[in-house]
Amino acid sequence: MSRRDRTAGEVLVRRLFAEHGAALLAYATRLSGDRARAEEIVRETLLRAWSAGAALSEDRGAVRAHLFPIVRAVATEQGVPGVPAGPMEMLVAVGALPPEQREALNQLYFQGRDVKEAAASLGLEAETVKSRSYQALRRLREALRAAEPTGVS
Template sequence: MAGWRTRRRREVADEALVRSLFEEHGRAMLGYATRLLGDRAAAEDVVQEALVRAWRNPDSLVNGRGSVRGWLLTVVRNLVIDRVRASHARPAEVAGVPAGIPVEHDHADRVVDSMVVLAALDGLSAEHRVVLEQMYLHGRSVAEAAELLGIPPGTVKSRSYYGLRALREQFRDERAGAEGIAG
């Protein structure tokens, strides 16, 4: 029973020691680690590990050689060196492709998409097709398309609107037909 009490007193004393070390030297340790790593979160991890080592080896702190702060900063520096070496030894971590971000498609997909759009454009009236080609395939503004085609800007806008609506209907009809075949 006496051994348990002695051990418990030592644990409480060690915890108090670590708390006082953090209060007295924590800022210096964190600043030093942040300067070395350039990453505050990683520096906080290093400081925590240094304090754990101080807690596990309290006799090393009071061994009569140098200052406590010097010992702690040396531990921080060694932990930073270990961390940097470990990061160079491992291959770089690559994050997975987050959901919602489109993955680059094959060139063949773009060719097929272009063929589908061009075929759909052929199904439009000449007035609608010419306006959509000028605006979306050649990248012209409403004013530029109007000037090139010799029609008012309002006409370009309305033909663009009705042409896009007709394209949507064509694609909707094609999708419904494809689902009917697949289903």
């Protein structure tokens, strides 16, 4: 590797850290529960991102979307237990729910309504909203357990 390539790589890594470092470190800390380990995860993530440089010339949101799965993969490789489902696994799991269960969760968790308000909004009995949300959460847990990486407890 030439000195010029090395300098360009350093500039890229510094730019990535300046733009995304705080978010990556926060995520890695949540995954690992340890700031020092999180810093190692972020360092390795940035090195991998630098190696794959072509994908990093896109807009800021696309770059961040590329970096977060790398953080998760590095954390998993380093044996961080209980790595939570990523956003894609969550979207797939929510998308697979029956529409009535998905709407109950939307009302309760995304619209911030209590059971009584959600029931009124949906034109249902409160017990029906409770039942649908319970079933939806149970299905999500099952789907996300199935999506967990093997070998991670």
